Amino acid sequence: MHSKNGYLYFFFILVFSFLCKTTNATTIDFDDLDPNDLDGYQLRDEYAALGVIFDAGYLIPFTSGNAVTGPGVYFIFTGELPTYVSFISNNIDGLKNSAIAKGPNGYEEHIITEGWYRGTFPDDERNTPYVPNQQIVFRSEFGISSIGVSSQTTPFIDNLIFHYTKGVVPEPSLAILFILGLSGALFRHRKLSCKK
Numbered sequence: 001m002h003s004k005n006g007y008l009y010f011f012f013i014l015v016f017s018f019l020c021k022t023t024n025a026t027t028i029d030f031d032d033l034d035p036n037d038l039d040g041y042q043l044r045d046e047y048a049a050l051g052v053i054f055d056a057g058y059l060i061p062f063t064s065g066n067a068v069t070g071p072g073v074y075f076i077f078t079g080e081l082p083t084y085v086s087f088i089s090n091n092i093d094g095l096k097n098s099a100i101a102k103g104p105n106g107y108e109e110h111i112i113t114e115g116w117y118r119g120t121f122p123d124d125e126r127n128t129p130y131v132p133n134q135q136i137v138f139r140s141e142f143g144i145s146s147i148g149v150s151s152q153t154t155p156f157i158d159n160l161i162f163h164y165t166k167g168v169v170p171e172p173s174l175a176i177l178f179i180l181g182l183s184g185a186l187f188r189h190r191k192l193s194c195k196k
Contacts, residue, residue: 025163026050026082030066035059043068051079052162056148062090067158072150075160081143082162087136089113089149090156094130097155101138103145111136118152 028047035041035058043054056074059066067090081103089097096115102108115130116122138144144162149155 025161028052028160030059030068030158030160033059033066035061035066048078051082052077052160057157062156062158064158067156069154069156071154072148073155073157074146074148076146077144077162080164081145083140083143083165085138085144085147085160085162087160088158089134089136090132090158091115091130091151091153092156093118093153095152097134097149097151099136099138099147099149101140101144101147103140104142107140107142107144109138109140111138 028050033046038046038059041058041060043057043059045053047053052075054068054073054075056072057068057070060069061067062069085101089099091097091113094115095118097113099111099113100108113131113134113136114128116127117124120127136149138147149157
C-alpha cells in the first residue's frame with residue numbers, strides 16, 4: 001500500500017511539472033553600462049546578445065540607477081520573439097506615457113500610464129493622479145517584435161524583463177488545478193474506503 005502512494009505522488013509531481021513549463025527570462029536593469037561610454041549616451045546594439053536592439057533611447061543616470069529615456073524609446077526583439085515583456089515606466093513631469101507593442105499575426109497593444117495630459121485642465125476626465133514606477137506588461141502568444149514608448153515630455157523606462165514561453169503558459173490553468181485537486185480528493189476517498 002505504501003508503494004502505491006509513492007507512485008501516485010511521483011505521478012502527480014511529474015504531471016504538474018509537465019503542465020507548468022518553465023520560462024527563459026531575461027532581465028536588463030541598464031546598470032551594467034556607463035552612459036559616458038556611449039556615443040551621445042544613445043543605446044544601440046549593446047544588448048543584441050540578449051535579443052534586443054534599441055533604435056531610439058538614451059541611457060542616463062536616474063534616481064535608482066540607470067534608465068533609458070528620449071523624446072521616445074523604441075526597441076526591437078531579434079531572433080526568437082518573447083511572449084511576455086514588462087518594464088517600469090516613469091515621467092518626471094507626472095504626465096502619461098504611451099507604450100505600443102507590435103508582433104506577428106497583427107498583434108498590437110496600446111497601454112497608457114496614469115498621469116496628466118499637458119495643456120488640459122486639472123478636472124479633465126482623462127487626467128488621473130500620477131503613479132511613479134508603473135509596471136507595463138505585454139503578453140502575446142505569437143510573440144512581441146517591437147515596443148515604442150512616448151510621452152508629451154520625456155518618458156523613462158527601467159528594469160526590462162522578457163521571456164519566451166514554449167508550449168503552455170507558465171502559470172497552471174484553473175482547469176489543471178481543478179483536475180489535480182479532484183484527483184487528490186478521489187485518491188483520499190479511495191484510501192479511506194480501503195481502510196473500512
